[in-house]
Amino acid sequence: MRRAVVLLVLFVAAISIAQADFLWWKTRDPVRDIGKSVGHRLTDEEAEIARFGMTFYCVKFGYIADGASLDDAYRRMTDDEYAFSVKQSGKLCTNGAAKGVLKLGKVGEKILKAIIVTAEDAAKAAGEYIDRKAESYDKRK
Numbered sequence: 001m002r003r004a005v006v007l008l009v010l011f012v013a014a015i016s017i018a019q020a021d022f023l024w025w026k027t028r029d030p031v032r033d034i035g036k037s038v039g040h041r042l043t044d045e046e047a048e049i050a051r052f053g054m055t056f057y058c059v060k061f062g063y064i065a066d067g068a069s070l071d072d073a074y075r076r077m078t079d080d081e082y083a084f085s086v087k088q089s090g091k092l093c094t095n096g097a098a099k100g101v102l103k104l105g106k107v108g109e110k111i112l113k114a115i116i117v118t119a120e121d122a123a124k125a126a127g128e129y130i131d132r133k134a135e136s137y138d139k140r141k
Contacts, residue, residue: 028074028075028077028082030050030051030054030074030085030086030089031047031050031051033086034050034054034086034089034090034093037086037087037090038090038093038094042093045099045102046093046094046099047093048102049089049092049093049095049098049099049102049112050089050090050092050093052089052092052109052112052113052116053085053088053089053092053093053116054070054074054085054086054089055070056113056116056117056120057077057081057084057085057088057089058070058073058074058077058085060120061077061081061085063076063077088120092115092116092119097115098112098115101115
């Protein structure tokens with residue numbers, strides 16, 4: 001009987017490690033995941049930029065509140081939100097301009113934050129513009 005229980009516990013542990021997502025416990029490593037999305041292991045500089053991007057999206061989606069840690073925020077994100085955040089942060093961390101501003105220290109961090117917010121706002125504005133023009137086209141038909 002003990003042997004069966006031990007084997008069952010080992011089996012469950014092996015499955016949870018293999019799937020990396022067992023019940024409530026999700027292992028999400030943004031730097032690793034972003035590295036996979038861009039096709040190479042991130043440098044220290046790229047990893048720092050990736051963390052800025054992921055933090056922005058955690059705030060944007062409302063997961064950093066009341067002193068919650070980033071790890072908790074990553075776990076609470078839906079799969080779609082996390083995938084979107086990884087994709088966008090991957091674009092940011094491979095951007096030459098973002099790498100350049102990070103070298104400016106604290107001022108660079110502020111500029112990097114501004115770049116992230118500006119890119120997000122521009123994407124939203126472009127989407128709204130396209131929707132308005134498509135609607136206008138449909139009305140003219």
